[in-house]
Amino acid sequence: MQIYLPIAELSLNVFGLLGLGVVVGFLSGLFGIGGGFLLTPLLIFIGVPHAVAVSTHANQLIAASASGALAHWRRNAVDFRMGLVMLLGGFVGSTLGVWLFKALSRIGQIELVISLSYVVVLGLVGLLMLSESGISMLRQRRKAPPKPRAGRHPYWVRVLPFRMRFYRSRIYISALVPFVVGMFVGVLVAIMGVGGGFIMVPAMIYLLGMPTAVVTGTSLFQIVVITANVTFLQALTTQTVDVVLALILMIGGVLGAQVGARTGGYLKGEQVRGLLALLLLAVAGKLLYDLVVTPADLYSISRGGS
Amino acid sequence: MRIQQSLRLMIALACLSCPLAAHGQALVADLSSHLVAITTGFAGTDVLLFGAVEGPGDVVVVVRGPDQREIVRYKARVAGIFVNRKEMAFSRVPSFYEVAASGELDKIASASERARLEIGSENLRLIPEVERDPATVADYRAALIRNKEAQGLWAPNVAKVTSLGARLFRANLYFPSNVPVGIYQVQVFLFHDGEVRAAQTTPLSISKIGASADIYEFAHRADAAYGAIAIALALAAGWAASAIFRRV
Secondary structure, eight states: OOOETTTTEEEEEEEHHHHHHHHHHHHHHHHHHOOOEEEEEEHHHHOOHHHHHHHHHHHHHHHHHHHHHHHHHHTTTOHHHHHHHHHHHHHHHHHHHHHHHHHHHHOOOHHHHHHHHHHHHHHHHHHHHHHHHHHHHHHTTTTTOOOOOOOSSSSSTTOOOOOEETTTTEEETHHHHHHHHHHHHHHHHHHOSSSHEEEEEEEIIIIIIOHHHHHHHHHHHHHHHHHHHHHHHHHTTTOOOOOOHHHHHHHHHHHHHHHHHHHHHSSHHHHHHHHHHOOOOOOEEEEEEEEHHSSSOEEEEEOOOO | OOHHHHHHHHHHHHHHHTHHHTTTTEEEEEESSEEEEEEEEOEEEEEEEEESSSSEEEEEEEEEEOOOEEEEEEEEEEETEEEEEEHHHHHHESEEEEEEEESSHHHOHHHHHHHHTOOOOOGGGBBBSOOOOOHHHHHHHHHHHHHHHHTTTTTTTTTEEEEEETTTEEEEEEETTOOOOEEEEEEEEEEEEEEEEEEEEEEEEEOOHHHHHHHHHHHHHHHHHHHHHHHHHHHHHHHHHHHHHHHH
């Protein structure tokens, strides 16, 4: 059954879109990520204009991550205090990112920068997570005691000012660290058109030393706020939010997210991280391949505003 | 729909064919519909073009969507990866382009007539905004045609105009689901001995109708409210899902 999308201005199959929503929603519930690094390229691949794919995905993410965040909140697995500090940085970062995006679009290199940042960010995060989860799985097999929790932060983190106590995560750390992490993620959100969960989750685990149980919920809570902000700004400035497309993706997405959140409960933290790492590396590899291999047509066209 | 269309065609043809000789018009043509309505279920559509000719000759139909500006970019390898290196902007590029003819174009119309009337994508006057050497411009122009055809917006082949007897003709014009909206020009030419004997231009409006039009309008007129509603809808959907799944 075909449906015409009023903003994207083309017809697509409803069941195909629903299926896409379920798959991406499942990943988002399981890993606490938005899944934007998968959905945005897939939407563009099936013919949705680039800008519409990015904006509509932000809209769809609100639903998927809100349903996931509520599920985690009920299990008391959201650190709101940490989330708010990171959000402050996120707003600063996304403003900066929007400005960068405009500058790069003017010189016609935005697609290259998007692809390169995907390859670098996904590749690095993926490798880091894969080696860490591999090591911790090995350690568990040998029944070695886990690393002690105290003093996990490196020396340079411990000497930073504005230290704050985050009770839910049971850590005591300078507020500057989550602020800067949030800001960095904000820049990526604006440039890459993703929720930023895939970088926020590892940053929370490795840099802030938050317990894995709290990380997913806190990350989802932030994605809700950030994507709501992006949706509103896009609706205001570019009018590229397609509510029909977003609603179809949402229906699939919320179903998948619930199943994903439950599945995540049966898996060990390092297993979840290992799987996410493999997924990130696969996407990074595909994008790198596309950049290196000679494209079928060296020429491309885009509609230019006069 | 089909029966209604054929009925309308028959009536129209009956009306067309009688007074034709009396008025001395060499060519009369019309469309089964002057409005293509893009509704929620729109998945591409056919519009029937029909008409009658006086005297011998071949019919050529050119469909042109509203003009727009296109930028063609060329990728080259830089440090191992492919990067957009050069670009050329074309203004006045038809957003949609299709040709139908009752025979082979090069036999129907002389090269100069085809060039003058922009019949066939190779004859479109695609002029770059900044002047460059002819060989480079030719490369970019070919790339523009290739990419437009890949998008399905420029028909790569000449569609068929079917003759019904000596005087009547018909052609099916196909518009895909990603067809741009706007006012289209449907030009019908009657050729004889390579020269144009008669021509007629009929407008065709392609626009969004119903829910999809309302949503589009709302998104552009009341952008802040649209954004707020989009957020509210998403939050409601997320909450509803979580509430439902809590009980399961």
